Amino acid sequence: MKRLIRFAAFFYPVRWRKRYGVEFDALLEEVSxxxxxxxxxxxxAMKMQLTHGNSLKLVIGLAIAGALIASAFCVFALPDRYLATGVFGMPEAADRAESVRRVAGIQQKVLSRRSLAEVIQKQDLYSKERNTTPLEDVIEQMRRDLHMNLLRSNSFNVSFIYPDRFKAENTVNDLMARMKSEGALNILTPPALPQKPAAPNRLRIACFGLGLGFLTGVAVAIVMRMRTGRI
Amino acid sequence: MSDPTLLVLSSLADGDKHGYAMMEDIQSFASTRLGPGTLYGAITRLEKQGWIRPVESDDRRQPYRLTAAGRRYLEEELASLNRIVKTGLGRLKHA
Incomplete structure (x- = not known):
């Protein structure tokens, strides 16, 4: 942590660091x-850059601040989500369009309100959301978390993303059992217990924060230069 | 009250202090912890305005002293705050 604070102190303007750097570092060594x-x-550091400093450091500093804030947001606000996936085989279709129609037909039945409501109850999914939002909204949420994709003309996958990896696996198993009873389908690959979270993509969110901070820094630097008459 | 300017000036009112001593002092009398960045932002402003000045020291920790102008400013601000506090309390009593 101390290293991170000392690194943050690097973003003070050079002129300011020449005057206050030694005593400021001494203070940073003492504080918990x-x-x-x-x-x-x-x-x-950003405030000092605005009043005494140069634009480059301001831009870099804001970009790093953006990445730190985005990363902290990821850690504290977004739970890990696990993806379970199973693969179905089906009789060879005449063409791809026919396969798409078949999958769409199965999807329609399995993603029906009644079917999903049963799965939600049975697997005890979205318990927090069910206490605060209507069942219709919870079902919509599940439809967003559930995906079926055609792989080849004779196979498609079913995937479900959820914060509890055991429930994610059980839910895909349950859905596949329901689908199997709907038509001539055979399970090619049953879902495996996910070992690593599939979301959130922390690196991508940190990069987004970095980019946003960078753009903010550029905007602030331009405004600063306009105010000082350098543009 | 969390204005760093007044907190730093009040902290220096009873004698010279370096940054860490100010942080500790402010925490004890105002129950407010000024972060290092906020504290040195205030110190930089106050020194520029001539309300505090560094005192010679061999230590890396630089002590600061309240100047006469700083003392005058602090007295005026505290008197103004005092009037507000008295007025507020008086009105609460009669409400």
């Missing part, structure tokens, strides 16, 4: 570091 100190020091 907290997460909010990282943002406090970064914020202080």
């Amino acid at each position: 570091p907290r997460w909010r100190d990282v943002f406090d020091v970064l914020g202080g």
Whole structure:
């Protein structure tokens, strides 16, 4: 943590660091570091850059702040979600369009309100959401978390993403059993217990934060230069 | 009250202090923990305005002292706050 705070202190303007750097580092060595100190020091550096500094460091600093905030958001606000997938085989169709029609027909039956309501109850899915939102909304949520994709003309997969990996696997098993009874389907690959979360993509979100911070930094730098008459 | 300017000036009112001592002092009398960035932002502003000045020291920790102008500013601000507090309390009593 102390290293991170000292790194954040690097974003103070050179002129400011020449005057206050030694005593500021001495203070950073003494304080018991907290997460909010990282943002406090970064914020202080940004303010100093606005009043005394150069634009490049401001842009880099804001980009890093954006990435840190996005990463912190990922860690604290977004739970891990696990993807379970099973593969079905079906009799060879005349063409791809016929296969798509067949899968769509199965999908329609399995994703019906009644069918999904039964699965939700049986697998005890979305228990928090069911306490606060109507069942219709929960079913819509499940439809968004459930996907069926045609792989070849004679096979398609069923996948479900959920925060509990055991429930994700059981739900795909349940859905596949229901589908099997709907037509001449055979299970090629049953779902395996997911070992690693499939979402959220923390790297992508951190990169998004980095990009957003960078753009904000550029915008602030332009405004700053306009105010000082350098543009 | 969380204005870093007043907190730093109040902390220096009873003698010279370096950054960490100010943080500890402010925490004890105002129950507010100023982060290092906020504290040094205030110190930079106050020194520029001539309300505090660094005191010679061999230590890496730089102590600061309240100047006469800083003392005057602090007295005026505290007197103004005092009037607000008295007025507020008086009105609460009669409400």
